[in-house]
Amino acid sequence: MSQPVAWPKVKRSLVAILRGIRPDEAEAIAETLIGCGFELIEVPLNSPDPFVSIERLCKRFGSDCHIGAGTVLNPADCARVADVGGRLMVSPNVDADVLATAQARQLVTMPGVFSPSEAFLALRCGASALKFFPASVLGPSGIAAQLAVLPKDTVVGAVGGVSDKNLAGYWTAGVRAFGLGSSLYRPGMTAAEVRVTALASVQAFDGLG
16 A cells, blocks of 8 residues: 555645636636645535536646645546546545545545544555544534544544634534635635635634634
């Protein structure tokens, strides 16, 4: 088995989740996010023509940002993410075959976990980071309880109901990465509107610790 891919060294571990974005608007939104300080962008595969968006974003911004896919559910889609230039694979679950494919293609991975059993399975499968999802159900205390038994160097993320308004509680619990969905971007938002939410998220992150 190849070596696990490490979580990237970025200034802010904020993952922009662009669920529902269309290819014709993806570049303007991504340019705004990157300008505000985002270095991790995922296009969920249940968005319109997601691989078109991912490929366009990778060609234009791939050297400045880790771009990839979310809601990756099978090895074929995982391989296709890599084929179009993606470097990031996010999923809502732990699938050993998907993670093996991602690792073989040197993708940064963040599978979704909810329990200690899933968390340890994901780590055994070489996950770069863990995505506690939905974080709003577990809450900071639920994640903190699991962190007590996980390896100390585990990169832990919170996704689902996470926004600039509640980063601090998760940070105190030990979370160091955050996936921002509807609080950051919703289908139909303009780049100017996204700039407002992006700056709020960056400001909130920079105020942590």
